Amino acid sequence: MTTADQLDARDGLRDAARSLLGRESSSERVRALLDDPVGFDPKLWEQMADLGWLGLMVPETDGGEGAGFGEVAVVLQELGRQLTPSPFLASAVLATSALILGGDEAQRREWLPALAAGDRIATVGLTGRSGRYTADFVEVTATQTDDGWTLDGVTAFVPDAGVADLLVVRARSRQGELAVLVDPEGPNVRVEPTPTVDHTRRLATVHFDGVCVPGTAELGAIGAASIVRALLDRATIALALDAAGGAARILEFTVEYVKQREQFGRPVGSFQAVKHKCADMLVWSQGATAAAEHAADIVDSDPAAVEEVAALAGSYALDAFARVAGDAMQAHGGIGFTWEHDCHLFFKRAKLDQQLYGDPATHRDRLARMRIAGAIGTDSS
Amino acid sequence: MALIEETPELARLRADVRGWLDRNLPRGWEERLRGAASDEFVAFHKDWVCTLDDGGWLVPHWPAEHGGGYSVAEQVVIQEEMARARAPELRVHMISLNHAAATLVEHGNPEQQQHLTAIRRGEIWCQGFSEPNAGSDLAGLQTRAVRDGDDYIVNGQKIWSSMANHATFALLLARTDPDVPKRKGISYFMLDLDTPGIDIRPIYQATGDPEFCEMFLTDVRIPAENRFGEEGEGWRIAQTTLANERASSIIDLHERLREAVDRIAGEAAITPRGSGTAADDADVRQALARAAADVDVLGLLAGRVLRRLARSGDIGPEASIIKLFYSETLQRLTDVGVEVRGLPAQLDQGRPFAGSWTSGDWLLDHIGSWTWTIAGGTNEIQRNVIGERVLGLPREPALS
Numbered sequence: 001m002t003t004a005d006q007l008d009a010r011d012g013l014r015d016a017a018r019s020l021l022g023r024e025s026s027s028e029r030v031r032a033l034l035d036d037p038v039g040f041d042p043k044l045w046e047q048m049a050d051l052g053w054l055g056l057m058v059p060e061t062d063g064g065e066g067a068g069f070g071e072v073a074v075v076l077q078e079l080g081r082q083l084t085p086s087p088f089l090a091s092a093v094l095a096t097s098a099l100i101l102g103g104d105e106a107q108r109r110e111w112l113p114a115l116a117a118g119d120r121i122a123t124v125g126l127t128g129r130s131g132r133y134t135a136d137f138v139e140v141t142a143t144q145t146d147d148g149w150t151l152d153g154v155t156a157f158v159p160d161a162g163v164a165d166l167l168v169v170r171a172r173s174r175q176g177e178l179a180v181l182v183d184p185e186g187p188n189v190r191v192e193p194t195p196t197v198d199h200t201r202r203l204a205t206v207h208f209d210g211v212c213v214p215g216t217a218e219l220g221a222i223g224a225a226s227i228v229r230a231l232l233d234r235a236t237i238a239l240a241l242d243a244a245g246g247a248a249r250i251l252e253f254t255v256e257y258v259k260q261r262e263q264f265g266r267p268v269g270s271f272q273a274v275k276h277k278c279a280d281m282l283v284w285s286q287g288a289t290a291a292a293e294h295a296a297d298i299v300d301s302d303p304a305a306v307e308e309v310a311a312l313a314g315s316y317a318l319d320a321f322a323r324v325a326g327d328a329m330q331a332h333g334g335i336g337f338t339w340e341h342d343c344h345l346f347f348k349r350a351k352l353d354q355q356l357y358g359d360p361a362t363h364r365d366r367l368a369r370m371r372i373a374g375a376i377g378t379d380s381s
Numbered sequence: 382m383a384l385i386e387e388t389p390e391l392a393r394l395r396a397d398v399r400g401w402l403d404r405n406l407p408r409g410w411e412e413r414l415r416g417a418a419s420d421e422f423v424a425f426h427k428d429w430v431c432t433l434d435d436g437g438w439l440v441p442h443w444p445a446e447h448g449g450g451y452s453v454a455e456q457v458v459i460q461e462e463m464a465r466a467r468a469p470e471l472r473v474h475m476i477s478l479n480h481a482a483a484t485l486v487e488h489g490n491p492e493q494q495q496h497l498t499a500i501r502r503g504e505i506w507c508q509g510f511s512e513p514n515a516g517s518d519l520a521g522l523q524t525r526a527v528r529d530g531d532d533y534i535v536n537g538q539k540i541w542s543s544m545a546n547h548a549t550f551a552l553l554l555a556r557t558d559p560d561v562p563k564r565k566g567i568s569y570f571m572l573d574l575d576t577p578g579i580d581i582r583p584i585y586q587a588t589g590d591p592e593f594c595e596m597f598l599t600d601v602r603i604p605a606e607n608r609f610g611e612e613g614e615g616w617r618i619a620q621t622t623l624a625n626e627r628a629s630s631i632i633d634l635h636e637r638l639r640e641a642v643d644r645i646a647g648e649a650a651i652t653p654r655g656s657g658t659a660a661d662d663a664d665v666r667q668a669l670a671r672a673a674a675d676v677d678v679l680g681l682l683a684g685r686v687l688r689r690l691a692r693s694g695d696i697g698p699e700a701s702i703i704k705l706f707y708s709e710t711l712q713r714l715t716d717v718g719v720e721v722r723g724l725p726a727q728l729d730q731g732r733p734f735a736g737s738w739t740s741g742d743w744l745l746d747h748i749g750s751w752t753w754t755i756a757g758g759t760n761e762i763q764r765n766v767i768g769e770r771v772l773g774l775p776r777e778p779a780l781s
Contacts, residue, residue, distance in 0.1 A: 272764075276768065368660075371646045
């Protein structure tokens with residue numbers, strides 16, 4: 001459970017993040033990055049590093065802040081509010097988690113301080129071109145050699161692979177699933193950008209054509225399947241937090257708009273058809289925040305329960321954001337459908353969030369299976 | 382999912398309540414009351430209220446001097462244990478234990494406050510608020526109270542008064558001044574239902590239960606000392622007592638939804654469907670998970686409201702969000718229960734009258750859920766409240 005001191009510290013972090021991102025990741029700045037080849041603002045990245053955000057959950061002994069996922073959650077929500085294009089999710093959340101959970105002493109020493117300092121960027125490749133996350137769909141095969149592995153195949157929908165110095169890749173082998181560290185600029189590796197409708201995230205397909213990696217590149221502190229499960233759960237929770245931030249923000253400017261826009265001689269927000277839509281948007285938005293923040297707290301307090309709360313947050317918050325963003329476009333009328341208005345940016349991010357690490361229906365299926373198993377267990381005990 | 386951090390003191394309280402329920406909750410009460418007439422059910426409920434009072438668990442939400450004084454966190458623990466044990470929901474006494482008690486505590490004179498003791502021993506109160514032409518527009522009520530010496534003489538018609546046919550007293554809103562704006566001309570009374578001129582007729586609702594009534598008032602005399610507050614203050618007082626509706630009751634309602642999710646999930650695993658069970662059906666799993674997620678999110682939202690209440694003492698308009706969320710979740714979840722059970726859900730097994738919102742007779746529970754989406758301010762009204770008081774959207778212009 002979270003202490004009052006922690007809550008105060010989070011409030012401080014939230015205020016600082018809102019102020020910095022409001023300035024450095026305004027709508028104009030975000031739009032300027034939409035067609036930028038790099039896809040994020042390196043100056044902002046440096047500021048985030050200086051503020052300690054990139055190492056929030058990295059232990060102090062590994063060069064980080066020694067905080068937890070609950071603090072990372074604050075930054076994720078604020079990035080979602082501003083639609084900030086940033087390798088934060090890929091590097092500071094997912095790859096960092098992979099190294100903390102599965103890295104040995106040498107791997108941690110080599111990478112965690114550099115990632116926390118923002119000097120280097122890392123990402124993870126967890127699926128193939130199907131975008132499905134069950135092991136059957138992994139398209140990278142690893143063949144054991146005398147001193148390591150040879151990788152062949154592709155991993156797809158990899159965030160920020162184009163700017164990454166390190167890739168944590170999920171592969172299958174005759175010996176089972178594994179997670180290995182690969183240099184994306186190394187021999188026989190090719191990063192192919194795959195533009196998406198949402199321009200605030202940069203995804204790529206990474207091709208491996210006989211890539212040799214040493215045995216020391218394998219993440220082995222815990223089993224690869226456990227690492228992958230933990231990464232997918234954290235990715236889902238991170239997207240739920242992004243969604244909660246985005247939904248809250250788009251609701252705010254929708255309410256401002258319908259208070260001011262007049263038709264039939266009065267503000268359109270006074271009409272129940274619009275007012276009730278806004279009320280529902282608020283309920284979805286608050287529910288998304290509650291589910292996502294709760295899941296983030298559970299990452300720190302009760303690792304055994306993370307899978308279930310990730311399924312809950314993924315079920316609820318990802319749909320909530322898409323729905324709120326769609327309703328926002330509707331409540332704005334014609335202006336909300338134009339390129340110059342930000343509605344479509346939020347809607348596109350919401351639709352990508354819904355699919356990026358497992359869609360809500362998949363999360364619901366997992367949630368239902370867990371509940372059914374739990375109910376039978378309870379009955380038979 | 383714990384809503385409140387469990388301290389050792391709370392854990393001890395929890396064990397106390399659990400132990401007490403083990404010893405005192407009548408076993409198999411739901412089965413025994415299947416098909417019972419409403420009189421029998423009300424008698425059972427009065428007994429249960431007395432049992433709870435003897436145990437000290439009936440009114441934890443009241444002030445200490447009247448037998449309560451438990452913190453919000455302690456109330457949450459008590460409610461959770463009641464729900465987990467599937468103790469009877471206190472629907473028959475809902476108005477007595479909450480609205481009437483809050484009104485008596487805040488606005489009653491010492492003599493009127495004697496009723497707090499009677500309420501703890503099972504005295505039933507009902508509400509005389511709505512009228513045939515004053516539902517969502519409650520302030521438009523037309524029942525008239527005219528001062529006559531030390532009395533008021535009341536004429537009019539009330540409707541949707543739950544349990545009025547079993548009640549001893551009513552909380553009554555009536556117009557004392559028709560010449561001022563509608564909210565300013567209303568006064569608030571306690572009405573002894575034995576007074577001559579009162580005709581109470583049960584209304585059978587969609588579930589077949591006679592849970593609410595209409596009340597005809599013809600030249601009914603109410604002593605002036607039975608008015609709460611000053612003349613014309615009725616609307617304001619009624620609003621405060623409505624807002625003070627026992628906040629922790631959401632814990633009870635939420636806990637019962639959680640338990641219902643478990644029951645429906647368990648039922649899905651053993652209900653034949655196709656070549657397997659309902660749990661093998663992907664659509665069933667989607668519907669179940671949606672409802673389960675809603676129930677969890679409701680608990681998280683309620684936890685936030687209760688923590689704020691514990692800190693600031695104020696619920697605020699966010700209570701409308703909880704009411705909206707609870708009622709729609711109840712409606713969807715009970716429909717999932719119907720879907721999982723299939724055709725056997727159509728069997729009428731005489732579920733206990735007013736027993737539970739999630740009795741397990743899912744079709745009747747589902748039909749009963751409209752009580753929640755309509756009563757106490759329809760969900761459309763709740764959306765207006767959320768839009769106007771939480772989001773600050775402009776009111777609709779009044780008709781001139």
